Amino acid sequence: MRWGPATTSVVPEPDISRRHTLRVEDISVRDVICIIMASIVPTLAAIVGFSLMGFGLHMYNWVAVGRTEMWGNACGCVCIIWLSVLFIFDAQKAYTPIRAVL
Numbered sequence: 001m002r003w004g005p006a007t008t009s010v011v012p013e014p015d016i017s018r019r020h021t022l023r024v025e026d027i028s029v030r031d032v033i034c035i036i037m038a039s040i041v042p043t044l045a046a047i048v049g050f051s052l053m054g055f056g057l058h059m060y061n062w063v064a065v066g067r068t069e070m071w072g073n074a075c076g077c078v079c080i081i082w083l084s085v086l087f088i089f090d091a092q093k094a095y096t097p098i099r100a101v102l
Contacts, residue, residue, distance in 0.1 A: 048054035064072075 050056050
C-alpha cells in the first residue's frame with residue numbers, strides 16, 4: 001500500500017518482487033522444435049524453390065517466357081532513372097511548381 005495523496009487509479013501497482021524472466025527450464029522440447037522448424041522450413045523452401053540447387057532454373061524458365069526478362073529490365077531501368085530524377089531535383093525541398101510537375 002502506498003502512503004501519500006489519494007489516487008483515482010483502480011489499477012494496482014505492479015509487484016516488483018515477482019518479475020517474470022525466461023529461464024531455460026521454462027522452454028519445453030516442443031517449443032525448441034517449433035522454433036527450429038519455423039526458421040528451417042522457409043529457408044529450405046526458398047533454397048529448393050528458387051536456387052540453382054533446387055528447381056530454380058525450371059521456375060525461371062516457367063515464369064520468364066518471351067520478352068518478360070526485357071520488360072523486367074526496362075521497369076528496373078525506369079525506376080533507377082526516376083529515383084535519379086528525384087535525387088537531382090531534391091524533391092523534398094523542391095518549390096511548388098517543380099513539385100507539381102513531379
